[in-house]
Amino acid sequence: MTVSYLTTLDLDTFTEAAHAIPYQKVRSNLFPGVEVWIRRDDLLDPLISGNKAYKLIFNLIKARELGVETLITCGGAWSNHLHATAAAGARFGFRTNGIIRGELRPELSAMLLDAERLGMEFKFVTRELYRQRNQQEFLNHLGVEQHNCLYLPEGGANFAGARGVFLLGKIIEATKPIRFDQLWVACGTGLTLGGLRAAVNSFQVCGVEVLKAGGSIRRDAQRWLSALSTSEACRCDQAVAKDVDLMNEYHCGGYGKYPSQLQAFQQAFECQSGIPLDPIYTAKLLYAIHLKANAGHFECGTKILALHSGGLQGRRGLQLDG
16 A cells, blocks of 8 residues: 655645545454454555644644744654654644653654654753643743744644544545444544544444553543534534543553563564554554454454554654663
């Protein structure tokens, strides 16, 4: 399958590209009794890929309409969102500033090296200060120049980002090749789950937590679901979109944890299917489906669609962080 490129900052062009994303049936013995398909949003663009692209599109259009020169955002050293924002800035003519959680290390992560090459400037902050990132005065405390800038929250988690995921859900409804019983998505925050749940009404939407988040992902997903359901910008079936289905037992020990059983599963899956996964999100997503299938959780013949959320550049972190 061929990776495409997002070359124009235009909603119609983006939507056309999203409609063309392939759905791939998984050929594997890892999911007994279950028919698994993957929507390959990793192929949307090699740098602005997966759900990151959908969370960025309305933000980027807004920035262009406002005449913004600089995009400011934040994340960790291996943040897919930072990487995608840096790429989008280079592609579409925005300067980019990244506020990075943690102290500057002697060597930048491969992700930050990419972002730096793409023109992103960094400001490293302590983890204590970083916890204030959702407060209104956060940028002022950091002394960040905000003239002619647009601030994008961590992970693109604002209403424009939620609208983009809602768009993805509507596109899935319009382009699905068969009638699915469930849509599964990996969750680091609740925005993608909430946005998809608001838009997809013909089958169940299931989220898999990839970190120990307590109840925060469920709360955020429900918040974005409610916001989209009451927005004039989005049309939802409010009678259906009321709650979220979220599983918290498949994080494999926490964010970035990559135990031997997950490694073995990913290797087997990629060998059998030919579909690359990232170890942080999509590997855990498919591993959860694998465990559920082998435990007899699904009715025989259940048709599951898994969302490939991109982030394949993060595979390099395995070599650095073990």
